[in-house]
Amino acid sequence: MKLKRKNEILLLKLGGSLLTDKNKPFFIREEVAKSTIQQIINANEKVILIHGGGSFGHPLAKKYNISKGLDKSIPNQIIGLTETHQAMIKFNSYLVNLFLERNYPVLSIQPSSIFIKDAENIIAKSIDIIETALDLKILPILYGDIIFDKQGSFSIISGDQIISELCENLQKYCVSKVIFAIETDGIFINDGDSKDKNIKLASKIFSSELDDLDLADLGKKIDVTGGIEGKIDFIKQICKFNVPVQLINGLKENYIYNSLKNEKLICTNIIIN
DSSP: OOOOOSEEEEEEEEOHHHHBOTTSTTOBOHHHHHHHHHHHHHHOOOEEEEEOOHHHHHHHHHHTTGGGOOOTTSTTHHHHHHHHHHHHHHHHHHHHHHHHHTTOOEEEOOHHHHEEEETTEEEEOOHHHHHHHHHTTOEEEEEOEEEEBTTSOEEEEOHHHHHHHHHHHOSSEEEEEEEEEESSSSOEEEESOSSSOEEEEOOEEEGGGGGGOOBOOOOOOOOTTOHHHHHHHHHHHHHTTTOOEEEEETTSTTHHHHHHTTOOOSSEEEEOO
16 A cells, blocks of 8 residues: 555546436537536646546447457457547547636646556556646546557556556555546445335445445446446445545536535445445
């Protein structure tokens, strides 16, 4: 476990399905995006922002089976790989411009240029670029992207994976909290016996309980990065670095601002124990 550092940082993940409509390719929920960016600016905390692929990354990644790697039986897969990457740059540029239009300094950092896989391991090559941006009071923005593999293949690095890598590899900064802004109030679980199950929000979960959650099924969307089960797997990794996690409803008024300011919210809090 790496030593705690003095410079505290918040990691904020904006879910792709929060900012886009996954049922409509390349469709941004503009009012949600603008409200979200304004809340981040108003909070003015030291943050690294990460966003998902939503209706930009996921449909293309699914069409060309990017997450499974090189497959010569898939027509035009390499073109699809580069199209997936370019779609994410387009989405990211839209969000970057919302900040710049409001005179707030942000910098897009391309994950496929600073992370590479070696078989199953992700290697973080240039975390110091992110830390230098923070030193200069610039908000770094990363996003779900393609990732190359030293074995000559590729896959997807999700926003959740990026968060896990940042928690492990940041040196000058200590992550005080990871915030997942999604489109529900948090993690919902089944409460009661099998005959009479009620669905309820899990407002407080201890990290030691993450393996035993009876997750409620709230329906599935296109998600090449694993949905809520996949997210919980990454939350387990984050907890190993003694970082608490909060899942909040990014559609609720000022919830992102209040979370960045550490105000009390109706949400899911994952506490280290």
